[in-house]
Amino acid sequence: MLRPFLHYGAHFLLPLAIAILFYKPKYLKVYLIFLCGFLIDLDHLWSTPIFHPNRCSINFHFLHSYYAIIVYLLLVVPKITRLLGIGLICHIIADSLDCFMMGI
Known part of the structure; x- marks a missing residue:
C-alpha cells in the first residue's frame, strides 16, 4: 500500500516542490x-x-530507456527546453523510486 502512495506522490509532489522552490512567481504554469x-507513459x-x-518501467519501455534518459538530461541544458527536461x-x-521499492 505504501509503494503506490510514494510512487504517485513523487509523480505529483516532486515537480510541485521544484516549481514552488525555484519558480515561485509562475509556479503553477x-x-x-x-x-x-x-506523456512519456504513452x-x-x-x-x-x-x-x-x-514491472519496472526503467529500461523496459522505450521512452524510459537509458538512452532516452540521457536525452532528458540533455534537455535541461538549453533554457528553452529546461522545464520539459526537468519534468x-x-x-x-518517480519511476526509479518505484523500481527501487520493488527490489529491482
Missing part, C-alpha cells in the same frame, strides 16, 4: 509544464499487458 512529463501502450503492477527527469525519478 511551470508545474503544468512539468506534468507534461507524464510508451506503455506498446507493451503487453499495458499495465503490470510489478521528464522528475518522472524518471
Whole structure:
C-alpha cells in the first residue's frame, strides 16, 4: 500500500516542490509544464499487458530507456527546453523510486 502512495506522490509532489522552490512567481504554469512529463507513459501502450503492477518501467519501455534518459538530461541544458527536461527527469525519478521499492 505504501509503494503506490510514494510512487504517485513523487509523480505529483516532486515537480510541485521544484516549481514552488525555484519558480515561485509562475509556479503553477511551470508545474503544468512539468506534468507534461507524464506523456512519456504513452510508451506503455506498446507493451503487453499495458499495465503490470510489478514491472519496472526503467529500461523496459522505450521512452524510459537509458538512452532516452540521457536525452532528458540533455534537455535541461538549453533554457528553452529546461522545464520539459526537468519534468521528464522528475518522472524518471518517480519511476526509479518505484523500481527501487520493488527490489529491482
